[in-house]
Amino acid sequence: MRDGFQFIGRIPYPVTEPKHLVVASEVATMDFLRLHGIPVPKIYSYSATAENAAGTEFIFMEFIRGTNLGDVWYNLPERARITVVAKLVELESKLFALEFPASGSLYHTKDLPDGFSKVDVPIAKFDRDGDFCIGPDTTLRMWYGKRGDIQIHRGPYTEPAAALVAGAKKEIAYLTKFGRPLHPFQHMWREIYNYQKQSPSDHLDSLEKYLQIAPYLIPHDNEVLARPTLRHPDLQPNNIIVSDKLEITSLLDWQHCAIRPLFLQCGIPNSLQNYGDAVSESLEVPELPPNFDDLGEREQFEQAVLLRRRQLHYYYIAKTAQLNSVHYDALAHDFSVVRRKLFDHASEPWEGDNVTLKADLIYLTENWSSITAPQSSARGDSKVPCPISFTENEVAECERLHSAQVEADEQLQTCRDVVGIGPEGWVPxxxxxxxxxxxxxxxxxxxxxxxxxxxxxxxxxxxxxxxxxxxxxx
Incomplete structure (x- = not known):
């Protein structure tokens, strides 16, 4: 402005849907978090409809001064990275401590249109009761493309079982109405299938099997793990503002934020995790190999990059154990990763991939007794037989195709590295x-x-x- 005052004006992308709910939920989420001491930009004004002088939904919010962590993240020394990770975990512990009566997305009650279900959110210590509520989940995959036109229940969910199956039911409804054979979206996979389009019927079968096993994924041996929990939807360096002393001054971009049961929210942020690496998953203190000085220049670079990934994974877990025990317990719970993978792969829009979810389900059947034993014991039940099964031929063929897809993904990553692009294809x-x-x-x-x-x-x-x-x- 002319007097030097600065603020941020945001409008939704043309493809963002449903604009009204997405804008309204982001505003309410940030307002709610500021009330509870979480550093987010202050909202000055907003419109959750396009019925205004600008002709578009918008948010006017505080301009946060400081350094975008993404601009300096890869140049920080080890000690500075550990400091930032510790501060992130400390902030997450405050988020995980917030209490909610249901899963879904947050709204100001006045912004949720008639016809949508809602659950009021009581606010301790504030004279704001009735101001906030939980309504439909604004996660992108719940509304992607024609899915937004399907009349299904998207929340709020007062029971963890409802949150577990909503994404799968959405995808079943979509494929039943709009499904047609597709080439795998991932081009590198297409040769695996001799460039033939894949039928959605196979994925529909896997989704129906997921619905059968979903009730057994709830960890009944620990009720805390089912508690509705709010978490940043994309916690990566570019959404974090820090001061010169590396204090976190703001967390940005709360669009599509959702509240879910803790056992579905737990996990290491993608920018910090190094799953699939034996050293990281063993939680050993990462170190350079003893023969590092004898390696060539490129090998030394590769080992240094690997060490960095292992350090971030290790220190995030270590700091979480120290500062956010609720999250650590959820991470350490038996088959925690399997539950989240099944949920994610059943909820994601189908893009010609009939294998990934099926491979998860096969793994589940092969480890059924180990996964369900704690739940059965907690309820005093006898061992429950697995309600789904696969033939030997189905298992062998799925494992063959899944291995081929994993190998193709590795080849694709090599190509991306050669060209110099990330997963979305964006470059400066x-x-x-x-x-x-x-x-x-x-x-x-x-x-x-x-x-x-x-x-x-x-x-x-x-x-x-x-x-x-x-x-x-x-």
Whole structure:
């Protein structure tokens, strides 16, 4: 402004849906968090409808001064990174301590339109009772594409079982009405299936099996793990503002924030986790290999990067055990990762992948007694037989395809590293032309290595970084 005052004006992307609920929920979430001492920008004004002079939904919020952690994160020394991780965990402990009567997303009661279910949120120590409520879950996958037109229950959920199955029921409703054969969205997978489109009927079968086993995923041996818990939807460096002394001054971007049972919310943030690595999962103190000084320059670089990933994983777990015991207990609970994987893979929009969820279900059947024993013991029940099964041939074929997909994912990551892009394909403007040139060289090399005209045609048609119409996947 002319007097030097600065603020942020945000409007939703054209593809953001449902705009009214998403904007209203983000505003209410930030207002609620500020009331409880969580550092988030102050909301000055907002409109959850487009019926205003601007012709769009908007949020006017505080401009937070400081350094975006993403700008300095990769240059911080080890001790500074540990300091930041500790402060993040401390902030998370405050989030995990907040109490809610249901799962879903937060709203100001006045902003939730008629026709939507809601559960009031009482606020201790504040004269604001009746101001906040929990309503429909605004998570993107619940509304993606044509899914937003389907009349299904998206919350609030007063029971953990309802939160567990809502995403799967949404996807069943979508595929029943709109499902059609698709090539896997992940282009690198298409060769595995001889470039044939995959039928949604196989995934529908897996979703129905998920609904059968979902009640047994609730950890009845520890009621605290079912408590509705709020967590930042995308806790990564670019959403964190820090001071010169690395104090966290604000957490940004609460769009699509949801409250879920703790056993579904727990986990290491993607920017800090190193799952799949034996050293990280063993929780050993990470160190450089003893022969580090004898390695070549590139190998030393790779080991240094690996050490960094292991350190972040290790220190996040260590600080969580020290500062956020509720979260640590949820992380350490038997088969914690399996539960979240099953929930996520059953809730995600289907994109031609019939294998990932099925592989999770097969793993569950193979470990059924170990997973369900604590729950059965807590309820005083005898051992419960697994309600789903797979033939030997189904298991063998699924494992073959799943291994092939994992290998293809590794190849894709190598290609991304060569080109210099992340999972979403985004690059800084100043690097765009150089990155495009590397992508052209990679494609030219792949076409030259092709052994037949048919293979070259397939590569052209299904090139991993090629443009294509994503509309059929929505």
């Amino acid at each position: 403007l100043e690097q765009y032309e150089e990155t495009r040139q590397r992508a052209r060289k990679l494609k030219a090399a792949a076409l030259e290595a092709a052994e037949s005209n048919e293979e070259r045609t397939r590569l052209e048609e299904h090139w991993i970084f090629g443009d294509f119409d994503e509309e059929e996947y929505s």
